[in-house]
Amino acid sequence: MPDKSRYFSREELKCPCGCERCEMDVGFLMALDILRDHWRAPLVPNSAFRCRKHNKAVGGEDESMHIYGRAVDFPIKPNERYKFVELVIELGFHGIGIMANAIHLDNRLGAKTLFHYYGKEKKKK
Numbered sequence: 001m002p003d004k005s006r007y008f009s010r011e012e013l014k015c016p017c018g019c020e021r022c023e024m025d026v027g028f029l030m031a032l033d034i035l036r037d038h039w040r041a042p043l044v045p046n047s048a049f050r051c052r053k054h055n056k057a058v059g060g061e062d063e064s065m066h067i068y069g070r071a072v073d074f075p076i077k078p079n080e081r082y083k084f085v086e087l088v089i090e091l092g093f094h095g096i097g098i099m100a101n102a103i104h105l106d107n108r109l110g111a112k113t114l115f116h117y118y119g120k121e122k123k124k125k
């Protein structure tokens with residue numbers, strides 16, 4: 001099992017707080033590569049791995065999948081959002097979160113869920 005993504009660099013995935021940690025889940029990285037294979041266009045994460053301190057600073061949920069390296073936020077153009085959500089459902093991502101300017105994806109354990117950040121967006125990143 002490769003431990004590096006074919007598409008996403010450490011720079012793009014690491015915690016942005018300066019701690020330099022980048023503890024992405026290997027299975028999740030593979031799922032992102034498969035997503036990128038199907039999408040056939042660049043995807044640049046807004047946010048991927050977060051240490052607990054940074055997650056708290058940006059108002060993330062206490063047990064956000066970002067701290068486990070199993071979540072990513074991609075900015076997706078409004079006219080491409082339907083196509084993107086259709087694809088990530090097809091590929092079996094478990095958590096899909098809709099933000100005003102980005103789509104959160106994760107592979108949480110348990111039931112699949114679609115949610116939005118309405119009312120929380122100001123402190124979210």
Ligand SMILES: [Zn+2]
Pocket residue numbers: 015016017018019020021050051053054
């Ligand atoms: Zn950090």
Ligand SMILES: [Zn+2]
Pocket residue numbers: 047066071072073104105
């Ligand atoms: Zn997120």
